[in-house]
């Protein structure tokens with residue numbers, strides 16, 4: 105079934121390399137079992153029906169539409185796209201000899217990748233074949249509140265055997281993702297997450313080739329439940345992330361698209377290409393600091409939203425739930441590791457190889473040793489393109505103090521906002537289209553990647569330092585030990601929205617509140 109392979113995570117742009125890519129994609133998808141009423145997420149229903157009657161179906165579905173636009177030109181109202189997602193158990197091999205029972209969307213890890221165009225009307229027919237209630241949250245998408253997937257807030261959780269139809273317009277464009285929002289600390293850990301890519305209608309500079317890489321952390325039981333040692337070379341706020349956990353499961357395996365090195369799929373490139381990586385951190389606890397040996401990375405998007413200019417860096421920290429789009433220029437033939445600067449992450453499998461065509465048998469370049477003067481991404485380096493609507497006026501200003509954990513509350517599983525745990529926390533209130541200001545101050549020993557549902561926000565200041573131009577994000581890292589972040593929310597999407605730490609253990613431990621937009 106070519107159509108399935110075409111939905112895979114790699115999207116070659118050049119026809120000359122398609123054969124190779126397709127084979128690889130098919131291999132990645134071995135465990136993929138098609139749901140009964142699957143429909144293609146790259147074609148309009150009309151185009152699909154037209155094609156369905158022809159012998160061209162197998163080759164026309166999916167891939168062809170990537171290199172040539174689909175038959176139907178998108179109208180302002182967008183296409184109607186229907187996707188069937190089934191949450192189900194599947195046996196999954198993270199690496200040779202490391203087989204787990206994963207919780208999946210449509211049988212694969214990551215779950216079934218969705219790729220649509222901005223403005224498309226998306227209908228997702230969700231079936232829960234798990235043994236527990238579940239929901240789907242569309243992270244970074246401006247969905248209507250009833251489609252947001254938070255149990256008991258936006259909907260009743262979908263019971264085992266039951267179905268639910270999610271319906272929303274795909275907005276805004278960018279690298280988004282979707283995941284469970286029920287019993288997150290457990291369900292997200294078991295694999296219920298997947299990429300959701302919304303292509304812009306226009307104005308995408310594009311790349312010659314593109315890969316989407318979803319990064320994740322796993323507990324397979326090969327480590328004793330003690331925190332891994334801090335990596336000496338990489339002290340400092342952002343870098344420590346997952347290395348400072350004072351409680352919780354011992355994450356021992358780290359994956360790129362569901363595979364730990366050496367099982368990761370190599371990324372094939374051709375000399376001279378501009379290659380885009382869409383990076384999604386779906387892990388529960390890890391800040392992954394990514395680097396590509398022999399190349400610099402140009403950061404072009406934060407959480408799917410464009411920067412005014414690309415920012416060139418040697419290493420890119422990504423906190424849980426953040427996404428970055430980066431471009432690298434393939435100007436250095438060979439076989440180069442894409443890896444994490446925190447050695448325990450790389451040793452645990454977070455590594456793949458960039459392989460130039462023609463260099464397939466070249467020796468693998470060694471991991472560079474940490475050099476002083478390494479240029480590491482931080483929020484202050486980027487200048488966002490402000491796409492938020494004009495506010496109607498200024499509302500309240502909120503101060504949220506984040507605390508908890510062993511050091512602050514004496515209980516590793518209690519996490520607070522202004523001393524309270526959800527649902528006792530005080531909500532933030534805004535009238536529709538009002539601008540509200542929020543200062544997040546972190547008194548605890550851990551970083552808290554804070555996420556707002558339903559609308560993105562502006563990041564204005566970090567640690568009291570004003571950014572050269574606000575970043576547009578939906579997830580912001582609040583650094584540990586007195587870190588502060590100032591942000592502005594233009595409350596354009598009516599409803600009650602979760603605003604919470606995206607480390608699910610912290611969210612379940614109370615670090616969550618609501619933004620109520622009337």
Ligand code: C2O
Nearest residue numbers: 241243425555602
């Ligand atoms: Cu990505 Cu409330 O979640």
Ligand code: CU
Nearest residue numbers: 552605607610
């Ligand atoms: Cu947290």
